[in-house]
Amino acid sequence: GQLEKKGKGSLNLASSLELDSSLDHSVQTRIFKIIVIGDSNVGKTCLSFRFTGGSFPDKTEATIGVDFREKTVEIEGEKIKVQVWDTAGQERFRKSMVEHYYRNVHAVVFVYDVTKMASFENLKTWIQECNGHHVSPCVPRVLVGNKCDLVDQIQVPSNMALKFADSHNMLLFETSAKDPKESQNVESIFMCLACRLKAQKSLLYRDVERQEGKVKLSDESTIKNTCPC
Numbered sequence: 561g562q563l564e565k566k567g568k569g570s571l572n573l574a575s576s577l578e579l580d581s582s583l584d585h586s587v588q589t590r591i592f593k594i595i596v597i598g599d600s601n602v603g604k605t606c607l608s609f610r611f612t613g614g615s616f617p618d619k620t621e622a623t624i625g626v627d628f629r630e631k632t633v634e635i636e637g638e639k640i641k642v643q644v645w646d647t648a649g650q651e652r653f654r655k656s657m658v659e660h661y662y663r664n665v666h667a668v669v670f671v672y673d674v675t676k677m678a679s680f681e682n683l684k685t686w687i688q689e690c691n692g693h694h695v696s697p698c699v700p701r702v703l704v705g706n707k708c709d710l711v712d713q714i715q716v717p718s719n720m721a722l723k724f725a726d727s728h729n730m731l732l733f734e735t736s737a738k739d740p741k742e743s744q745n746v747e748s749i750f751m752c753l754a755c756r757l758k759a760q761k762s763l764l765y766r767d768v769e770r771q772e773g774k775v776k777l778s779d780e781s782t783i784k785n786t787c788p789c
C-alpha cells in the first residue's frame with residue numbers, strides 16, 4: 561500500500577472512532593486500539609507503516625494530530641482488527657488531541673531512537689503524560705528502540721534500555737522500521753500486544769457488552785475489580 565497522507569487525522573475522526581473502538585458490528589470483529597508515543601522523528605510513523613503496510617515509506621512528514629492505520633490479524637482462529645494510532649511527537653501538533661489518544665486505549669507503544677539519547681531520556685515525560693491520563697495499569701505497554709540499522713551511531717546501550725524497561729514493567733524491542741530483515745521483529749511488537757489483549761478476555765468482552773448495552777459500568781472500581789492482570 562501507499563503511505564497515507566499525513567495530518568488527515570482530525571478531532572471528528574478521532575471522536576467517531578472512539579464511539580466504536582472495541583467492536584466492528586458489521587463483522588463482529590474486536591478492535592484493539594494501540595497508540596504509538598514518543599519524541600518527534602523517532603520513527604513512529606515508519607514503525608506503524610511497516611506493521612500495517614509491510615514496507616518502509618520513502619518519505620514522511622511530521623504527523624499532525626494523529627494518523628490511523630489498521631491491520632486485521634488472526635490469533636487462535638479469531639480475527640482481530642489492530643487499530644494503530646500514530647500520534648504526533650511535536651507538541652504543537654498534538655496538544656488538541658492528547659485526550660483522544662489516551663481515551664479507551666488498549667495498549668501503548670513507547671518509542672525512542674537508539675541514535676538519540678535525548679529521545680530515550682524524554683521517555684520519562686511520555687510515561688508521565690500517559691499516567692496523567694488515567695491509563696489503567698492493566699493496559700500493556702512496550703518499549704521500542706528504533707533505528708538499530710544505524711549501527712555506527714548508537715547512543716543508547718541495550719543494557720541501559722533493558723534496565724529502564726524492567727523498572728517500568730515493559731518488554732523491550734530493539735529494531736528498525738527501515739531494515740527489511742527486521743520486519744518480523746516489528747510485526748512481533750504489535751502481535752505480542754494483540755496476544756496479550758486477547759488473553760485479557762474479561763476486560764475486552766466487557767467493553768463489547770457495554771457497547772451493546774448489556775452491561776453498564778458504574779465506576780472506575782468496577783474496572784479494577786474485574787481486571788485480569
Ligand SMILES: Nc1nc2c(ncn2[C@@H]2O[C@H](COP(=O)(O)OP(=O)(O)OP(=O)(O)O)[C@@H](O)[C@H]2O)c(=O)[nH]1
Nearest residue numbers: 600601602603604605606620623649707736737738
Ligand atoms: N535509518 C533509519 N531511519 C528511520 C527509521 N525509522 C524512521 N526513520 C527515519 O526517521 C525520520 C522520522 O520518521 P517518522 O516515522 O516520520 O518519525 P515520527 O516519530 O513519526 O515523527 P513525528 O510524526 O514528528 O512525531 C524519517 O526520515 C524516517 O525515514 C529506521 O528504522 N532507520
